[in-house]
Amino acid sequence: MLTMAWSWIPIALVALVVLKTLLWKTNTKNLPPGPRGLPIFGNLFVLGKRPQRDLHRLAQTYGSIMYLRLGFVPTIVVSSPQGAELFLKTNDLNFASRPQLQVVKILTYEHKNIAFAQYGSYWRTMRQICNLELLSNHKINSFKPMRKEELDLLIEYIKEAARDRVAVDLSAKVSALSASMTCSMIFGKKYMDKNLDGRGFKAVVKEAIKLIGAPNFADYIPQIASLDLQGLTKHAKAVLKVLDPFFETIIDEHIQLKDENRNKDFVDVLLGFMGSQETDYRIEREHIKAIILDMFFAAMISAANVVEWTLSELIRHPQSMKKLQKEVEEKVGLERMVEESDLESLEYLDMVFKETLRLHPVAPLLFRESIEDCTVNGFYIPKKSRVIINVWAIGRDPTAWTEVEKFFPERFIGSGIDMYGNDFQLLPFGSGRRRCPGMHLGLIVVKSLVAQLVHCFDWELPNYMLPTELDMTEEFSLVTPRVEPLLAIPTYRLHS
Ligand code: HEM
Secondary structure, rough: OOHHHHHHHHHHHHHHHHHHHHHOOOOOOOOOOOOEOOOEEEEEOOOOHHHHHHHHHHHHHHHOOOEEEEEEEEEEEEHHHHHHHHHHOOOOHHHHEOOOOOHHHHHHOOOOOOOOOOOOOOHHHHHHHHHHHHHHEEEEOOOHHHHHHHHHHHHHHHHHHHHHOOOOOHHHHHHHHHHHHHHHHOOOOOOOOHOOOOOHEEEHHHHHHHHOOOOOHHHOOHHHHHHOOOHHHHHHHHHHHHHHHHHHHHHHHHOOOOOOOOOOOOHHHHHHOOOOOOOOEOOOHHHHHHHHHHHHHHHHHHHHHHHHHHHHHHHHOOOEEEEEEEEEEHHHHOOOOOOOOHHHHHHHHHHHHHHHHOOOOOEEEEEOOOOOOOOOOOEEOOOOOOOEEEEEHHOOOOOOOOOOOOOOOHHHHHOOOOOOOOOOOOOOOOOOHHHOOOHHHHHHHHHHHHHHHHHEEEOOOOOOHHHHHHHEEEEOOOOEEEOOEEEEEEEEEOOO
């Protein structure tokens, strides 16, 4: 049976080439410049292990608005601040949708989440609910005692490691803290790694994110999607089999406790919408699971990623570390720990984050999809084109930055550049309608964590490794974590 299916592939592919080549000719007018592609596959093979770097290299030849054909999908790659502004601000509405990917479809119960939902009333309503019930200033403040409790636990753990002079796996510890805070915020209580199939949150979420980021032939040549040649669909179904029972348990527990006299958490609020009917959708259990998954993934992965890279850069650059410690010492002293209310006065800390996110954006590539045919900068952009904003390349654009590879937080002194999507040379949270809604929460978490870790401890690398020897290789998936975990030996530096 399987052999028969395979024998049809060459015939089907030849037919497709002929058909698509004919159709293609009508659409090639005035497209942005780009490399010639192979029949059927187009430019799919230009994407290697680190697509942000491959696309950056190609843009040096073809320009900052470049056209690629990935399989049969017209794709526009944007690699400059000016280009990003045209797509994310001037024409934001037309590029406010997301491409629908096979693996995402499985993991998100057919795109019922926010991050990959198509632009429309479902996306708008769900985003509003999350903004109001999880991400508003009022809600963020209400989680403050929980964040402090979690941070105190981490500091106590590291103090013990400092007493014993042992290295701490900062990558693992920061991920665990992030998972713990995220569970408490979203599900109303902590869950342990064993609740997720024994493998734990970090491993499962990392696996899912890697699957989403992997270039999938099925997304570019939909005619062969059902063959699942790379096995990604099968793999995604296996990951969902681990996540789904976890979300089911959480929903069941909330339903059972519904009538009890307790504060409502985010899941309770979502359950309150179950059964509500709109013109084009009705909120069911799967919608709730997809939203929980979205918030859980976004909050857990991004915060851990930012902290990991910030600490890595600070450890690699002892002068910046000393300068930051001095700033915190001047504002807070050595008698107490940093409070969230101190964060606003820490200007150098802000610059350290901007510089880390310029070099290591959590999402190196932003994905959008055009809703209608349109013209941008004189180029014809067909409807349903995939748009990739190469944030990683923009952070290295020599027309926007000097000494692009250098970690130099001082470059932001007096620059007025913000990181909230208003300045297109720095887009760590994206921009426009699909900009990150968790930005303020994310920044509070990462800033207080880093401020605390550098204020309470000095850090040195294990095995007499020099700061310059720290391996900074990044892995590519939807986000870009470090390949090697960050290990460092702490020395406690506060007086109390
Ligand atoms: C420092 C931490 C964070 C960083 C760097 C970050 C970064 C990003 C980026 C780059 C995007 C894509 C924006 C675009 O396409 O223009 C995004 C989207 C999103 N983020 Fe975050 N994020 C962070 C924290 C959070 C948190 C804490 C949450 C929620 C609890 C969250 C929820 C979301 C959601 C739901 C989207 C999809 C928005 C949409 O498509 O409408 N993020 N984030």
